[in-house]
């Protein structure tokens with residue numbers, strides 16, 4: 001059941017202050033306005049006012065002489081043609097010419113990377129397929145032992161960044177099987193191939209430029225350039241641009257190395273903290289839905305107090321600030337588990353923008369920490385749609401006035417919302433769950 005914190009106690013408890021200030025910023029709080037605990041420096045011209053109200057006048061930085069950066073060519077005759085064009089642009093952005101040549105000379109065109117990038121699965125996956133794979137016996141048993149090995153280091157990270165130790169360990173498990181599988185694709189070849197292919201040129205080129213910077217900084221060594229075909233590096237598979245911005249030197253050896261366990265785990269904790277992690281909240285709370293519930297609320301974000309007022313209840317006792325915003329998610333519709341997602345569920349998605357991924361991470365974290373997983377079973381008799389059926393469904397929904405914002409064959413938020421509104425108008429429980437049975441009348445010719 002829900003247990004709500006009395007207001008006065010809540011205001012004394014630090015973890016909840018962060019929630020309150022977020023609510024205040026969002027304009028949703030009915031509580032007295034509280035000032036954020038840390039005042040950020042305010043910039044006014046070239047005078048910086050710091051939180052202690054000391055005023056420091058800093059000299060205006062001299063802007064560097066503008067260097068025109070050539071724009072990419074519209075078409076390339078060959079992989080070498082792209083390399084020459086990219087080298088010019090990399091050098092114009094300040095990278096060392098010898099290093100750029102060395103990196104590009106080592107890169108070869110990998111058609112396998114391009115086909116992996118453009119491939120699409122034949123069937124959409126059901127949520128339990130992701131969950132089953134996340135908490136497979138092997139991943140959980142290895143995780144328990146790896147979690148025990150790193151327990152004290154991860155607890156230190158939890159005190160520092162607020163992110164649950166088992167969640168950081170679970171991301172480590174999902175991304176590289178706890179450091180055992182960090183990828184064996186030569187990153188310069190993978191990224192150069194994606195850039196030359198053109199579909200994701202801008203993304204791949206910015207990864208290559210960040211990789212150059214990491215090599216120049218000595219964070220990554222020239223002998224250590226193997227990762228995933230999509231650019232993931234090291235134990236928690238950050239892509240180069242993210243590592244450049246978010247990497248942390250966890251073992252204080254002066255370098256931020258994605259292949260170092262300490263650096264990778266610290267960076268993951270820090271990254272989730274920067275993504276808005278709120279200390280003390282679980283990523284999700286499993287709940288029961290009362291009879292007569294208004295399913296049009298599925299997918300909406302409401303306060304914990306509001307959900308409690310509808311008769312929704314948590315399966316375990318949960319103590320929360322009544323104003324905590326939670327989103328109701330039924331990953332497999334009305335006959336499967338019902339979850340209230342917190343801000344921390346969204347924070348995990350910064351890693352990989354997929355609710356199934358965030359659910360997998362959360363469940364793996366619970367499993368390796370010995371906590372209970374989901375209590376409600378999945379409706380495993382439901383069958384997924386093929387990619388072409390999804391496209392067909394999207395076209396039909398859009399034609400019928402339920403805009404799916406495109407027909408790409410992938411079930412995303414827009415498609416689920418459109419389907420939910422169609423269900424509401426067509427006599428189905430509007431839970432937004434798309435399966436062969438719920439979508440039958442829309443996918444058959």
Ligand SMILES: [Ca+2]
Pocket residue numbers: 248249250251252253254255256257260263
């Ligand atoms: Ca380090």
